[in-house]
Amino acid sequence: MSVRRYTLLTGYILLTGWLLGCQTDYEKMVPVPALRSPAFSSPEARPLPAPLLRAVEGVYAVSDGANLVGGQVALKWTYLIQGRDTTHYLSVFTGREAVFFVLEGRRVGNTLLFEGYWRKLLNTDTGTARFTIPAEQGGSRLVSGEPVTGLLPITLQGTYSYGDAEPVFSVTFTYQRPLNTRPFAILAHRGGGRTSDLLPASENSVEMIRLASRLGATGIEIDIRFTKDGVPVLYHDEQLNLRLLKKSGLVGTVGDYTYQQLTTMVQLMHGERIPTLTEVLETVLTQTPLQLVWLDTKYQGGMETVRDIQQAYRQKAAAMGRKLDILIGLPDEQSVQQYEQLADPSAPALCELTVETVRRVDASVWAPRWTLGQQTETIQALQAEGRRVFTWTLDDPVYIEQYMNQGRFDGILSNYPSVIAFYHYAGQ
Amino acid sequence: MPLYRLFFRLSVFLVFLLMVATGVSVQAQRHRPRLPRTIMARPDMPFVYFPYPLGKKRWMGSLGLAFTVPPRAVTEEFQVTVPRSDLTVLRGLSKHIYLSARLTAQGLQNHLSIGPRYARPVSERISLSIGDDFGLWGGILRSSQFNSQGFGLLNYPTVSLGYQVDPQLLLTLKAEVILNLYNFSKVGQVATKTNAMQLEGAGVTMAMEQPFYGRKHVLLGFRALYTNFNWQFWALFPTFDRRLFYPELFIGFYL
DSSP: OOOOHHHHHHHHHHHHHHHHHHGOOOEEEEEOOOOHHHHHHSSOOOOHHHHHHHHOOOOEEEEETHHOOOOOOEEEEEEEETTTEEEEEEEEEESSEEEEEEEEEEEEEEEEEEEEEEETTTTSSEEEEEEEEOOTTTHHHHTOOSSSSSSSSSEEEEEESSBBBOOEEEEEEEEEOOOOOOEEEEEEEGGGOOOGGGGGGGGHHHEEEEHGGGGSSSSSEEEEEOOOTTTEEOSSSSSTTTTTBBOOSSSGGGEEEEEEEEHHHHHHHHSSSOOBHHHHHEEEEEEEEEEEEEEEOOOSHHHHHHHHHHHHHHHOOOOOOOEEEOOOOOOOOHHHHHHHSSOOOTEEEEOOOOOOHHHHHSSSSSOOOOOOOOOOHHHHHHHTTTEEEEEOOOOOOHHHHHHHHHHHOSSEEOOOOHHHHHHTTTTT | HHHHHHHHHHHHHHHHHHHHHHHHHHHHHHHHHHOOTTTOOSSSOOOSOOOOOOOOOOOEEEEEEEEEEEEEHHHHTOOOOEEEEEEEEEEEOSSSEEEEEEEOSSSEEEEEEEEEEEEEEOOOSSEEEEEEEEEEEEEEEEESOOOOEEEEEEEEEEEEEEEEEEEEEEEEEEEEEEEEEEEEEETTTTTEESSSSSSEEEEEEEEEEEOOOOOOOOEEEEEEESSSOOGGGGGGGOOOSSSSEEEEEEEEEEO
């Protein structure tokens, strides 16, 4: 073979490697479109009182806009406390392609206004949205405190857009029935969602946890690792990498650096700090309505520290009258051994291993992977023992529907908690 | 990754191949008589990508390996590339029409595509083909964490442009569209299927077929897929409805 052909072959291989090197860049987050109409921002626009918020919640039939949201949606309020301010958000959950809306509400006279944005989590579609409940279509009755059920159901008339444009596409929701109130844990993966779904906050960040309940979550799963100086922090991957972090020049693991070094030199994908476990539990307890935190164990050694923090925040929640389960996750045999060596092995735990291991460590929750199937008989046996069963990490909307309709789980962990929320709240 | 950057890199790649090919071509012309214009000489080597009429009842084949680099959105921190066996076989049906079949398999990720090609030289050095392949993929995953199986049917309309640098150096640029026709998956006892035809994405393949060592020849290829769905990652049940970049490398030796 001639030298020239060797050159061609070598060049081909080198250039192919260079082409594959494209993979080091990542997609940017999908920005949240901003919308504020003069009516919504005017001094006459007043916040909605609590009884009125509850009255708007429910399952609604969709007439216009079914191509975006499907034939039915579930409307649920949530809140975020920051300092002395409490902001209420109305989330609209749908069963179509993980589309959800996040709206804020105001009252102008007997008309209710809602404005915000929508996002399709399966891709990057997003846009603004605006709804009203006119006085004659339920607004007056809601403001006066009358029940919403009856011959004249309330109707949300709205429009939505793509991107930051003024909303022009029609969408109409008509009240059908109250939300399903059966207890069910809607668990959001990595604090609320993955960075790869291009949400406006990074996974395992305080900002993502503040967002979680708007995405439908009633609980969150977070990933715990230890820094070099023994501080438990939230970070998923083994290595510091550009999948989760902005460029910093640091290489190695979280455990190779002190907490001080990480906070000064490393930023998560959207500019946030890597948070400590304490900081996150404080946020959950004092700022959100979240009721469950699953502490996924990504560390070796240090479970006593995590257990102590767990106990402290369980006591703090009880003192505040807040329902908050904090579970130590046991994903493998190593973590089970660590758990069994604790001086107080009664710390509430969630075990992902076999049923026998769940019983041996007396875990309050069994969490099998969803790809093992529905395992109905085993689940019922564990439930009869007073345990709960969560499955993870189920994202496929078609399988979510089937698991919600046929499964016997007490909770589902997902990157798309809004889809779980839809099938749960709209269930009968 | 920004699309413009991929196109930039693909363009540079293509320009490199053409520049080297032109150089080789000039070199080759110094040593052999010029071919009659408008008629491409039959390649003096086996080929499976180059779009040239195979001839009735003739066989051609290659066996090698294919590697796909998974997008981080799908496999996150686990960037493991497991090679698959890669068998390509051509069978001439008439002067210009032949069947092309490709089997890539490794147990968990298996795919068989088969379809007709119509190939025709259009100048001294350039040859074209059009084709339409049907692909069947499938796999079973049973372990302590999985009880899953899946299979599906895809369709790939293709167009190939071949440039014969000399009878022993063939460059091919192939464009394809990926249509999803049918998907079935089962987890435990729960099964789902979809059978609406859907455009998933498109791909470009650049293949080089040339002598390797002694009388052997080698096929080297790079396939860039931009697709919503890639059958290779069925077991992860990815849900992204946005086109992700799947680079694939393959190498083959002729049978």
